[in-house]
Amino acid sequence: MELNSRKEHWNNVYSKKQPHEVSWTQEIPETSLKFIHSFKLKKSAKIIDIGGGDGKLVDYLLDEGFENVSVLDISEKAIERAKQRLGEKASKVNWIVSDVTDFQPTHLYDCWHDRATFHFLTRKSDLNKYLSIARKAASSFMIIGTFSDKGPKKCSMLDVHQYTEVELQEQLQNGF
Numbered sequence: 001m002e003l004n005s006r007k008e009h010w011n012n013v014y015s016k017k018q019p020h021e022v023s024w025t026q027e028i029p030e031t032s033l034k035f036i037h038s039f040k041l042k043k044s045a046k047i048i049d050i051g052g053g054d055g056k057l058v059d060y061l062l063d064e065g066f067e068n069v070s071v072l073d074i075s076e077k078a079i080e081r082a083k084q085r086l087g088e089k090a091s092k093v094n095w096i097v098s099d100v101t102d103f104q105p106t107h108l109y110d111c112w113h114d115r116a117t118f119h120f121l122t123r124k125s126d127l128n129k130y131l132s133i134a135r136k137a138a139s140s141f142m143i144i145g146t147f148s149d150k151g152p153k154k155c156s157m158l159d160v161h162q163y164t165e166v167e168l169q170e171q172l173q174n175g176f
């Protein structure tokens with residue numbers, strides 16, 4: 001999918017569907033939080049949620065006192081929704097509207113979190129761009145959540161690349 005149509009697709013989703021109408025909504029992002037807690041990060045650690053959408057991970061991180069949280073998403077509609085939900089607290093977050101494959105990080109992130117964005121990069125060129133950006137910007141910990149080889153073949157009507165643990169490890173071996 002081309003860049004503009006990708007953006008259009010996701011803005012359309014976030015304009016038309018409420019959180020309870022999409023399959024990925026989590027009231028409490030338990031697995032992500034469990035991983036993040038296991039890293040024993042300082043509250044000043046830089047954490048970025050790639051393709052965070054209007055997900056609630058950011059709410060929990062702010063409530064736990066994390067001071068440097070960034071949320072990146074291709075859809076400004078998703079970001080607007082997350083900001084509205086957070087109200088005043090939204091000003092504590094660094095919001096980035098960008099396609100992850102165009103992202104130009106200006107500093108390093110102690111924790112790079114991606115739940116269900118990586119698997120949309122079905123073209124080798126996009127995948128390579130993502131990996132090259134992440135290699136430079138992710139300094140310590142990385143969480144990548146994708147559909148497995150036993151999971152659905154599509155998400156939000158888009159094709160996904162299903163990963164086995166081995167394949168994901170192979171993708172993330174070089175330079176991480």
Ligand SMILES: C[S@@+](CC[C@H](N)C(=O)[O-])C[C@H]1O[C@@H](n2cnc3c(N)ncnc32)[C@H](O)[C@@H]1O
Nearest residue numbers: 010051052053055073074075099100115116117
């Ligand atoms: C399935 S949703 C998951 C949302 C969130 N991570 C969660 O777990 O609730 C995928 C998210 O990735 C975003 N996204 C898809 N492709 C992207 C891209 N190339 N760059 C940045 N964000 C992207 C979408 O806008 C959407 O918010």
